[in-house]
Amino acid sequence: MRRAPAGACRLLALAACVAVAASVPKHPPLPADIYPFITLVANKELPLCTGALVAPRAVLTAASCAKAKPSFAFVGAHNFFLDSFRREGKYEIQKVERVEVHPDFDSSDLNQHNLALLVLKRSVVGHHPVSLAGANFTHPVKSAAVRALGFGSLSADGFFPQLHADELTLLPEEECGGLQTAYGRWWAATPANAAAGHEACTGLSHAFRACAAGNVGAPLLLPRGAPDGGPLQLGLLTSGFACSTDPAVASASSPALYTWLPRYTEWIGKQLRQVAEEDAEARKKWAAGRQ
Structure with a gap:
């Protein structure tokens, strides 16, 4: 190393x-x-x-x-x-x-x-x-068992030094829209936004705090969902519904909101192709310099 x-x-x-x-x-x-x-x-x-x-x-x-x-x-x-x-x-x-x-x-x-x-x-x-869910991956109609893991605090809004995880429930799209309405994000649950399917929700967790800064960006995984039997990343954590800087309002646990990666396959793929092209060009220059 x-x-x-x-x-x-x-x-x-x-x-x-x-x-x-x-x-x-x-x-x-x-x-x-x-x-x-x-x-x-x-x-x-x-x-x-x-x-x-x-x-x-x-x-x-x-x-x-x-x-x-x-x-x-x-x-x-x-x-x-x-x-x-x-x-x-x-x-x-x-x-x-x-x-x-x-x-x-x-x-x-x-x-x-x-x-x-x-x-x-x-x-x-x-x-x-990690393997990423592709554009053809459909949101489960029924609740599904998923796992999230990160370095967020276990009791506050910051960080915990050791990686930790929890088994969560990935909610159907309709329930996710209902949560957004219940927590005041009514505009996100309108038909146009719901059809876009850019977000996903998981239920409550007391072990994995959606409001902890260290968990932001944490991968949402479908265990054994990849073709090789490994985990498949479906999303990444953006926030919890009950997060607040006011200690009288913030919840110790909260349903969580995730960016739904199948909707971003094209953008992610474009960025990865660009990086791969840069690497290929660098290898080409390195090889030419050795001749």
């Missing part, structure tokens, strides 16, 4: 304080190395959110995370305080070269078109990207 950049070292030192202050999970810890694509996104000082490796040089996360100017991607992270001591060589720290935000994203509404691709400076070589 490459030596951690100085900024990443400061992040790990800061994480020690977070680890001491964080509450202990009430559910069994998630085993290391079973989700090698999971990524902790950070800037030079702080952890920011969660993402997923979707190509050797690309991490998919929320656009709302990109405004904090992410600098590093900890690919294969499990505990951002202990990994450097216990899992040397099991994760990779990569610098972020640029951020591609979906062109329709508006920071005044974090629940619409909230996705971004972090293009890394170098390719990740030791971790396999």
